[in-house]
Amino acid sequence: MTTTMGSLGSSPLRPALPAGPARSPERIVLALDPTPTSNAALRWTVERARRSRVVVDVLTVLKPDPVLGDVVIEEVMLNGERVLHHAADALRSVLDDDAFRTLLSWGSPAREILDASEDADLLVVGTGNANRTPVFHHPSMAVRLTTVGRTDLAVIPEDWQASAIPARVVAGISGGVDDRVTIAAAAREAERLGARLELLHSWNRASFAAAMGSELAMDFTLYEDAHRKILDAAVEEASEHYPELEVGGILSDVAVSRVLREAAEGAALLVVGSHGTTAFDRFFVGSTSHDVVAAPVCPTLIVRSRTRRSVEVPRRPRNDS
The missing domain is CATH 3.40.50.620 (HUPs)
Structure with missing residues (x-):
């Protein structure tokens, strides 16, 4: 598992609903x-x-x-x-x-x-x-x-207690278009808690090797670089759109459910996206989120991809002075 800060841009993170004082409770x-x-x-x-x-x-x-x-x-x-x-x-x-x-x-x-x-x-x-x-x-x-x-x-x-330790919010991202909803929700939670936002992306080297053939015959550098760019782009965009938050990234090559649990140890919140409503989507959600939901190591937020949302934090102008 490695930690990175972003340097690349991607498609912009846009609010799902306008934010501000008029937003309903x-x-x-x-x-x-x-x-x-x-x-x-x-x-x-x-x-x-x-x-x-x-x-x-x-x-x-x-x-x-x-x-x-x-x-x-x-x-x-x-x-x-x-x-x-x-x-x-x-x-x-x-x-x-x-x-x-x-x-x-x-x-x-x-x-x-x-x-x-x-x-x-x-x-x-x-x-x-x-x-x-x-x-x-x-x-x-x-x-x-x-x-x-x-x-x-x-x-x-069941053992959750409020903590005075500086808070972290961990959000799992897949590299898909629905990441913006997950990141926006996680950013709002981080602002609510005064927490650092950590974006986690896993590409699971073992599963990739099993699908493509012997790991000994493969150079994973290109695949790892491609996934690092996905993470860097997400961190860069989140840092730009939520300037008051401290944003970092975690890149891993192990199974996503395992790394999510490891990264979420001691966190204030783990945020995971749930995308779509097809039979395949339901299978995917069950297979990747079963461990973190059935036996969560911290409060875990499952975010739905839908248009009716109020996840956006108020925008603050970046202070460049």
Whole structure:
């Protein structure tokens, strides 16, 4: 893994929506259940509300028991209400009462979460240990929401705590046209956190060698240089368009899921793009993002490629004096 600063230009990074004081507050759907895993997602959302204008819908989903039915319905409802009351108390410390609401729903957790977040800017869920059986914070739920959802998704590991260490935001880029959406979202997050932005690009030497033949018979210098130019161009453009941010680059020749996890250790946020909605896209998202979403090493933001976005940070003129 190497670190680089950019020197080449590319197609410009353009905002998906105009930015500025008139931009609407970010609408967050926070999905909680009666397990400790939810606490990290709630804490993360409270911290986000401290730093920016948000409105929050807190959702908990009650799943009917097909065996016990009405026998346990009262207890289930009480547990759901406790979750919502706890969340309301926490959000009330940073938001006015009219900036959040609590929602109690019955049915399939995945379907209810997806329906509730359809028009939101961000869906926030926690994820826990795969050996536990939470209602909808099992790692498989985070992967499913990543694969089929259409709203930006923040997956918060259960051990997350706010940190006073200087923050880093790591963003994975592929070299495709949708990188501008990922970079714009990551830049906004870096500005929100006062963090350094690190763009990571991996070209996976081992997979390339397996596809093309014996590694011993190949000179990888040209391929590595080509991928370095992709990274340099992205860093150069990000530095130009977000002059208040410190921007760096990381080039790697190992599997992308592995290097993303390594680079994100200790980071405030990992940002990964999710491009398209075809069957191939869903397979690609699942194969490259499974590890970072199912067992995140830090809060992980899955960014969707869509035209309705509010990811752009306000432009500030570069100070050349």
